[in-house]
Amino acid sequence: MTAELTRGQNHPLPRARLEIRVSAGTPVVAGATLGDENGTVHGVEQVAHPGSPTLPGLEVSRQAAADHRLAVDLDAVPDAVHRVSVLLALPVGGAGPVRFGAVAAPFVSVTGLDGDEVASYTITGLDAESAVVALELYRRQDTWKVRAVGQGYAGGLPELLTDQNLPQAHQLAGRIQEAVASGLARSVPAPPARAADGDRARPAATPAHGPDHGTAPQAGSGPVAPASPYDAQGAPAPAPQPPGAPGQHGTQQPCPDGPPDPAHAGRPSTPAAGGPIDYSHPRRQNAAPPPPPPTAPPAEPGQPARPVAGDATGWSMEERLYNQVWGMFEDLARTAAAYRSAVDFADSRMEKELDQALSDPRNRIGGQGDAAREAARARHGQLVSQAREVLDRDVAQLVAEAGVVEPALPAAFARWDNPVWHAYRVPMEIPMALRLGDLHLPEADGIRVPMLMRLPLERGLWIDSGRSTSTDGSSADSHEMRRLGLEAAVAHAARLLAVYPAGEFTVHVIDPAGSGTQALAPLVRSGVLAAPPAHGAAGAADVLARLTQRVDLVQMALRAGAPDALPPGLDTSQQLLIVNEFPHGFDDRAVNQLRYLADEGPAVGVHLMIVADREESAGYGPLLDPLWRSLLRLTPVADDHLADPWVGHAWTYEPSLVPPGSQVLQQVLAQVASARRPWGR
Structure with a gap:
């Protein structure tokens, strides 16, 4: 069965001799590079292009064309090669388009020599880019896989080859385009439409104006480093990869074989003065390139280097x-x-x-x-x-x-x-x-470090509404803490809604006693909720039944290897359930359903956010302990309850809240609601 990949996804290759077929709808230049385990291309002799089309185990087209067939024999690839990157670029200087956003999305597929398709990928989300890394064949423990990359470069081939650490990138890009222009690799027009019984036609796609949404569960399967370094109860989480050397930022490298946990089309760039910053990313799984050269003016002799935004490693x-x-x-x-x-x-x-x-x-x-x-x-x-x-x-x-x-x-x-x-x-x-907030230490109160949680969430969130004394010495009673807790939950939920594409994140609310009406008003008034907040035991039971059924159905479909066999109308977007004043108003059945959602939900896109006071749930005995341990504890006021896994510091956490009097939350939710309406929700 053919695997239709989205950006960042990978698929095993069952054989060594393959064809990579490209259908672009407009003449493009096709090429490939041979890289080591870090993706580094060590010289022009490791680049196959129209002017030099053959390398050991690899042959590309000698011409710019709308359709290409690249021959690959992985058994003949040198042992030092761990990555074969397939490149596409628009010819320079011709009458054709100068950016991929002006043409239909290119379609690439990996097939056997008999034409049977192994995997395919439609490269959507390109706009100003004129070159793109389409696919990557990579070696893992003597086996080969293909990964959909789709990383575009507005700077064309020179920028693409530079990103692969090729020193002679600009000269080689010039030779490739000269070969195309001189007729050595003559440009040919697009072929007529294929017959229905012929080769698989490239799916129709309209020009895109932004990066597409990769469905690889970024913080889903196979992370090397934990999605968060903090334990819900303040205990260190499992140790991640060792941080970088002192004085140099370490990176949490993603797992090459899985969807990214820490993981990542777009043009890698350093922000220049007054220039735009491109935040799109290709969800790369392999080792990132070195940081770009700093753009800040050089420091005075004997002074520390001036900091630059984006000086760490990364593909974007x-x-x-x-x-x-x-x-x-x-x-x-x-x-x-x-x-x-x-x-x-x-x-x-x-x-x-x-x-x-x-x-x-x-x-x-x-x-x-x-x-x-x-x-x-x-x-x-x-x-x-x-x-x-x-x-x-x-x-x-x-x-x-x-x-x-x-x-x-x-x-x-x-x-x-x-x-x-x-x-x-x-x-x-x-x-x-x-x-999700900021972190700081008592010895360095002047510096706040953003607390970033990988997406999609790997664990639920517990907003602690218990009595608390803030680190500034102020205290809040139980009523005030419940209000603050739900307001913090609303701010976190609004952020999640805002950063997901339209229709790909759905929020449900259970408010058994209706006590959270005021705090929930921004979500209710904007219309971003899937339904009005559920009240009473019956409302809570209905929401929990639907979400547990969704988890069961998706799990059964995945285990059966039939993810497309879900019932019609099932909402496949990520789901967030906000539960207020837990465990009041919840019976044993509801508690067990929540524990089930906390344990099984994140893997299939169902997440919990519970606003609760743990001490008030003491009457349930140890029944709820597994639930609390499975959630990441956050507080609505500054509190030093989080610990890091490296040195065990107790970090003071400050929640990310909307400034008093600001209308930014309402403005953001209004845009989210407006974008959701075409989806018919």
Whole structure:
């Protein structure tokens, strides 16, 4: 059975000798590169193109054409080659189109020599790009797979080849286009339409004006690093890959074989002064390229380098910014750990020196003992002062970096007060992650690091509405905390709705006693909810029954290998259930259904967000403990309950809330509701 891939998805290749067929509807140049395990192409001799069409195990067309057939023999590919990237580019200087957004979406397929199709991919979502990496054949443990890439480049072949770390990228791109223009690779017109009984026709597609929505569950299967470094109860989560070296941002590299958890069409670019920032991404699974050269002016001699937004590794600006935020988090964790360790050492050394001074009887007479104690305290103060100086220097650098990174963040990563929300438009694909709040440490209160959660969510959220004393010393009673908890839940739900494409995220609400009417008003008035909030036991039972049935149906379809056999009319979008004032108004059956949704739902696109006070549920005994442990605990007020997996710091979490008096939430939800209406929801 043919696998119809979407961006980021992969499929095993059952044989070594294959054909890659391209149908573009307009003449294009086809080529391929041979890369190592990091995707690096080490020279022009590893690029097959019309002027030099053959490489070991690979042959491409000698001409620009609307249809291509590329021959591949994976057994003949050199052992050092781990990736074969298939490239498409529009000819330069001709009368044809200059961007893929002006033509129908190219269609590529991988077939056997007998013509049986193994996998196919329609490259939608291209606009200003004139070159694209269409597919990637990659080797994993002596087996080969194909991945749909669809990464476009507005800079054409030079930018594409540069992104593959080819030093002679611009010269080679020029030779390829010269070969096309000189007639060595003559351009031929598009062929007539294929007969119905002929080769598979490329599906019709209209020109797109933005990246398409890849359905690979980004934070779904096979992550290497956890979707969040924080445990719901403040305990460290399973350790991710080791962070980068000190002073250099580490990256959470995605699992090459699976849909991305940390994972990622678009043009990788560094924001220039006054220039636009492209946040689209191809959901690449393989190792990212090195960071681009900084665009900031050089620092003064002896001064630290000036920070640049997007200076981490990544295939796109969004991925670079994501990795840069992670790098800031790791750098702050390390520098705070070093400071605490230095202070602990100074304390220990001073205690040892004081003990030694007091243990010597000679120091007990006269002023010798006092002098020894003063000397020990002076050395302690010097060590602490030196450690603080290093900490302040590192924090100052991070503050400067945050100052350039924060304004460059896309909406999904940005605070509600960031101007990017005022230019909000409903996206065409989901982002890599979502900002749930900010994190900071007591030693560095001047720096706030965004807390980014990978998408789709891998675990539900628990908004703790229990009594709390904020880190600023203020306290809130139970009634106020319940209101704040539901308002925080609404803000998080609005963000999720805003970052998903139209119709691909659905929100349900259970409010048994109707106590959340005021806080839920933005969702209700805008019309973004699937239905009005469910009240009473009967309303809660109806919503839970429908969602548990959806989980059962999708699981059965996946286990049977028939994901297309779902009942007509089943809503296949991601589902979020907001539950207010749990567990009041819920019987044992409802509690078991919620536990089932928490455990089984995320894998099939059903997620929970529960607003509850854990202490109030103590009457249920240990029944609810597994539910609480499966959810990520967040608070509606600043609280230091989160821990990182590297050094075990207790981080202060501050929720991402809408500024008082701001209308940004209503404006965003109005656009979401308007975009959903054509879907008939």
